[in-house]
Structure formats: C-alpha cells, structure tokens
Amino acid sequence: MLMRIGGKESASLDEAWTEVENPATGEVIDRIPAGSPDDVARAVDTAEAAFRTWKKKTPRDRGMILFHAAQNVRQQHKDLARLLTMEQGKPLTESIDEVRGFANILEFYAGISAQLSGDTIRLGAAGDCMVVREPLGVCGAIIPWNMPVLIMGWKIGPALLAGNTLVLKPASTTSLTNLQLGKILDESSLPPGVLNIVTGSGNSVGEALVKHPSVRKISFTGNIATGLRIRDLAHQSLKAVTLELGGSDPMIVMNDADIDKAVEGAVRGRFYNAGQTCTAVKRLYLHEKIAGPFVLKLKARIESLRIGNGLEPAIDMGPMNSPMQRERIEKIIDEARDTNSGTILTGGCPMKEGSYKQGYFYSPTLVTDVTTGSRLVTEELFGPVLPVMTVPDLETAISEANNTRFGLGASIWTSNLATTKRAFDEIRAGIIWVNRHLTVPPEVPFGGTNESGIGRENGHHALDQYSETKTLFLGW
Known part of the structure; x- marks a missing residue:
C-alpha cells in the first residue's frame, strides 16, 4: 500500500x-x-x-x-x-x-x-x-x-x-x-x-x-x-x-440505578475494542449497597465474553493491537499482584495457548479491592482491565472521580435527577453521560479538561x- x-x-x-x-x-x-x-x-x-x-x-x-x-x-x-x-x-x-x-x-x-x-x-x-x-x-x-x-x-x-x-x-x-x-x-x-x-x-x-x-x-x-x-x-x-x-474515565453506579443495564454498560464501556478506547470506562465506582450483587453479575458477564480473531463470527473481543500494548498491561497487573493493590476476580493473564498463540490476546480482567495510588487507577489503562472500587455516597464518588490528572469523560448511573445534576455540576470532564457510556455522535463536541x-x-x-x-x- x-x-x-x-x-x-x-x-x-x-x-x-x-x-x-x-x-x-x-x-x-x-x-x-x-x-x-x-x-x-x-x-x-x-x-x-x-x-x-x-x-x-x-x-x-x-x-x-x-x-x-x-x-x-x-x-x-x-x-x-x-x-x-x-x-x-x-x-x-x-x-x-x-x-x-x-x-x-x-x-x-x-x-x-x-x-x-x-x-x-x-x-x-x-x-x-x-x-x-x-x-x-x-x-x-x-x-x-x-x-x-x-x-x-x-x-x-x-x-x-x-x-x-x-x-x-x-x-x-x-x-x-x-x-x-x-x-x-x-x-x-x-x-x-x-x-x-x-x-x-x-x-x-x-x-x-x-x-x-x-x-x-x-x-x-x-x-x-x-x-x-x-x-x-x-x-x-x-x-x-x-x-x-x-483519559481515565470514571463510571459511578448509585444504589438507585438499573443494575442490569449498568452491568451491560460497564462491560461494553470497558471491553469494547479490547479496552483500547480513550473514553472507555477505566474506573468503576459502585455504591456500597449494591456492590456485592453488582460484582457477581459483572464477573459472570465478563466470563461470558467470546474472545478471538475479529474476522470470526460472534466474537465479542479481539486481540490488543500490538505486543507492546499487551506487555504494558501485563506489567501493571503483575505489579498489582506483587503489591496486593487489588484482587483479581477473573482474567489477569495473556492468552497464549491454542488459537491465541500467535496473536496479542489478553484475558478480560476484573479487579476489586483496588487501593488508592495503584497504577490501576492513577494511569490510563489502555486494555481489557476493569478496576472496581466501593463508595459510601455520591460525595465520595465525585471526589474519587475527580482524583485524576485527566478529565475526558465520565458517567453517572442513577434514576435521581438531583443526583444527575450534582454529578454534572461537580465532575471535571469534557463529556458526562447519564445511564450510558462511550457514545460520541458527530453532532456532539468532544474533548477534555x-x-x-x-x-x-x-x-x-x-x-x-x-x-x-x-x-x-x-x-x-
């Protein structure tokens, strides 16, 4: 060419x-x-x-x-x-x-x-x-x-x-x-x-x-x-x-949200394009009242994803684009294991066996109990890894969402209009979604702070x- x-x-x-x-x-x-x-x-x-x-x-x-x-x-x-x-x-x-x-x-x-x-x-x-x-x-x-x-x-x-x-x-x-x-x-x-x-x-x-x-x-x-x-x-x-x-886009799920819809939103928002998207969900904050059942549903949904060559039918997630990108994700996950800065519930390893041997595949990964200061949340995770944190209230969620050097996108999942307004007013980001994440039509201005x-x-x-x-x- x-x-x-x-x-x-x-x-x-x-x-x-x-x-x-x-x-x-x-x-x-x-x-x-x-x-x-x-x-x-x-x-x-x-x-x-x-x-x-x-x-x-x-x-x-x-x-x-x-x-x-x-x-x-x-x-x-x-x-x-x-x-x-x-x-x-x-x-x-x-x-x-x-x-x-x-x-x-x-x-x-x-x-x-x-x-x-x-x-x-x-x-x-x-x-x-x-x-x-x-x-x-x-x-x-x-x-x-x-x-x-x-x-x-x-x-x-x-x-x-x-x-x-x-x-x-x-x-x-x-x-x-x-x-x-x-x-x-x-x-x-x-x-x-x-x-x-x-x-x-x-x-x-x-x-x-x-x-x-x-x-x-x-x-x-x-x-x-x-x-x-x-x-x-x-x-x-x-x-x-x-x-x-x-960016390092936060997704906040409050206890009045539609849980099933939010689980699907988290999966698509994080694992679309193998997590290699600027506006992907990169930090998931769950209200403590719904965190337990949410994580169980989320884990099951992640484990149902079909991984493979994107030209094959019914594939949900393909490989990472290069060995360099995969190696960076490997290092961050290995560091989380070594420092006990997160609990890996599923995934957490490169896929190098069988039909995956020649490609740059990495397993869809869910990490809970992520500690403050972990690279899982301080850096932009450009790969199929989703860190999850629990918060007691909206104020804490907004504070954690703003605890970043980035400010591209964010989403709030709730059925409460007042919660939506406060999140929009206080979260520092160029675009804020409500009960969805990732979508950017051509009519919508896009950029960050x-x-x-x-x-x-x-x-x-x-x-x-x-x-x-x-x-x-x-x-x-």
Whole structure:
C-alpha cells in the first residue's frame, strides 16, 4: 500500500518500508512506505497549491463532495471493515460500526455546510462591521491506531468543510484503511492535493509535520508525552493546536440505578475494542449497597465474553493491537499482584495457548479491592482491565472521580435527577453521560479538561478550531 500525495499513490523518496501485521495472527498482511521529512515537505507543498482553489469553493460545494464520499464509503463498508479488523484487531461488528461512523461524520458536515455564515455588527455613527470566518490554510493531523477510521473522520470533516487542505499522518500499525479511505475521497471528486496521507513514524513524519513552517494547525490524538511535545513545538511558530490526550474515565453506579443495564454498560464501556478506547470506562465506582450483587453479575458477564480473531463470527473481543500494548498491561497487573493493590476476580493473564498463540490476546480482567495510588487507577489503562472500587455516597464518588490528572469523560448511573445534576455540576470532564457510556455522535463536541487535552472535535465547535475570524469595518 502506498502513501497518497496530490490524489495519487506515492512511495517514499527514501524507498523504505514498514510491515503491517494482523494482531490476531501475527501474519504480515501488507507494507507501507516509511515516510521521511522530505515526503512531508512534498505533501505540504502539494496541499499549499491545492488550498488556493479549494478555499474559493463555497461551503455547499465542499459539503457536496463530502456527502458523495460518504455514500461511496457506505457502498464499500464491508470491505473497509474487513481491512480494519485485519490491521487493528477489533471484531468485525465494531469495524463496521466505525466505518459507518466515518460516513456519518462526513454526512453531518455536509448537512451543515449551507448554514455556515458570518455576523454583521451595526455600530451606529461609527459604521458597520462584517465578520466572516476564513480557513487557516494547510493543516496537519496525527491520528492513533485504536480508532483510526473514526478519528480520521473527526479530523478531515471539519478541516475540509472549513476550506483547509490537510496532511494526515496515520499510525504505522493501522494505515491501510486510512489510505483506502483517502483513495475513496479522491475518487469522489475531492480535488488533488486537498487531502494527503503520509505514512511513517512519529519521530520522522510526525515531527516534520509539526515543525513545517507552512502548516498552520496541528490536530493530534494520542498520549500525553507526545501531545506535550507537539504543543511545545507548535507554539514555537504560533500554530493552532487541538490535542486529545486520553483519559481515565470514571463510571459511578448509585444504589438507585438499573443494575442490569449498568452491568451491560460497564462491560461494553470497558471491553469494547479490547479496552483500547480513550473514553472507555477505566474506573468503576459502585455504591456500597449494591456492590456485592453488582460484582457477581459483572464477573459472570465478563466470563461470558467470546474472545478471538475479529474476522470470526460472534466474537465479542479481539486481540490488543500490538505486543507492546499487551506487555504494558501485563506489567501493571503483575505489579498489582506483587503489591496486593487489588484482587483479581477473573482474567489477569495473556492468552497464549491454542488459537491465541500467535496473536496479542489478553484475558478480560476484573479487579476489586483496588487501593488508592495503584497504577490501576492513577494511569490510563489502555486494555481489557476493569478496576472496581466501593463508595459510601455520591460525595465520595465525585471526589474519587475527580482524583485524576485527566478529565475526558465520565458517567453517572442513577434514576435521581438531583443526583444527575450534582454529578454534572461537580465532575471535571469534557463529556458526562447519564445511564450510558462511550457514545460520541458527530453532532456532539468532544474533548477534555486538565491533561486530557486542548480544544474540541465534532459538531459546529470543531469548525471554529479550523478557521479564524476576519473583519470588514465599513466607516460611513
């Protein structure tokens, strides 16, 4: 599979390659160019040239191209989903949902394209002002491996509708579906050079993209350390940044909640995509009055999950995306055992026997009696491990939920409106769900507080992140 620059397939100028593995089998399924800073420069030059004409198209015309691309994605969703499962590992049903989600995003932005407008300010004797929003120019986007298709949509939808051109760097382990989507966009009348995809490592391609003087904005989704470095590099040239840096989302279940619904919510919220989701349930707080029966039901439900190759039928959870991700989870669980900082009720080990031998599988894990300060709750657990804590009341639950450096999402499970309002008012997070978790439609602004990041994706709010105001002052 080749990079896409200027609407055409292109190899790296250095002619180096990176293999892409199926995490369920360890099989090499394709290879991608290991791009270089020279490739980034070539892509940015191409994007600059395309920007001159793309910015002149009306928002409605740009929206029609996005809508046409969405229709083509829907027609090919099965093939795209299969490719996504093969390179990322998630079950085919989840891949189908993600590809359809990509189409939903493009359709949403196409749908609001005719609504983009400016403001008129009447100033009396001083005159009148017309305020419009203009695109920034060439933007850069760096996306992760966990939800590569959905997050690609989050970046390109508002960026392109606002009139920018884009250079996208996908994750090295999950570039194939991104490249195929780029091809579909090119075939859907997107002018050459409006969207360019350069594959390669973060140290080479990612850093070159952030440092390039012609790139006006960087949107990054990934870990905190990389995000902070991108922020510092971007600020040296006053680039705009949007950073989504993960979270440690709490789920609070009160004693008046629907227990069965909350159990299902916890299982889906934690083990969807093998727990490799920014907004996954990463800390579960149960009111002490319902903790016992809740944990019993939760344990049984977790043990019923079917684990395997995501291409097989009726699979609930696939492998982790890479051996590095699995090793990190192993170390945290081993530490919990060694320090008695949690009781492992089920799971807690890599799956390396039989049909799991060649893949990067880890057993769905439930841990109770988790102590304060354990890495199970202080770090972002990016894998199929659910730590459970018991709380005596809502005040304690909110205090524990806020005891984190993150602030991405949270959920409260209750039938009490006053409880809902207090949780919404006091929990520090960018999005708070009530009696559900994880869902983020394209209409809803998404982003976090504290070390979970800067800026917002999705909705009308994202368009503001990809444009700037320009004022015409009329002095009569």
